[in-house]
Amino acid sequence: MKTILLSLLLLSLLIPSAARAAFYQWTDAQGVVHFTDNRNNIPKQYRDKAHRVEVSDSAPVVVSPGATAAPRPAATPEQAPGGHDERWWRDRYKSLRSELKSLQDQRTALQQQLVELRRKRTIFQRARDREAINTMEAQVSTIDAKISDMLNRIAALDLAAAQAAVPLEWRQ
Structure with a gap:
């Protein structure tokens, strides 16, 4: 009996199963796209507008609430991916990444200033030094919040590009 159970267990581990995951996508009032794997994490005011995104080994498919997933028709050569041309995709990626780089540079500069202020605070212990640190x-x-928002926007653009079958070289 143990041999049969052990062989069934090994057999079940050896048979590959299709990897599937479900995520939810919604856009808030500021236009920021959010993703989660738990529907309970979606704020109540956005739950009815959230879309379920099925992710598997193949390309992701967005499923609207109450709709069934249908295969996407093949794009003809004259159609641009996602309704936009190569320049639009490249410019969008470039602008988001340059904003992100700018925010990261600002954060680095502020961190250096904060180290200097903390050093002064340990020497002088003045009230205005504490206020400046705060x-x-x-x-x-x-x-940090802006950087997180920018990373969310880049991830949303990546998802949209993947869904629109945008070539990887356009995403550089």
């Missing part, structure tokens, strides 16, 4: 920390956290 202000600088608030600025760093604001930039």
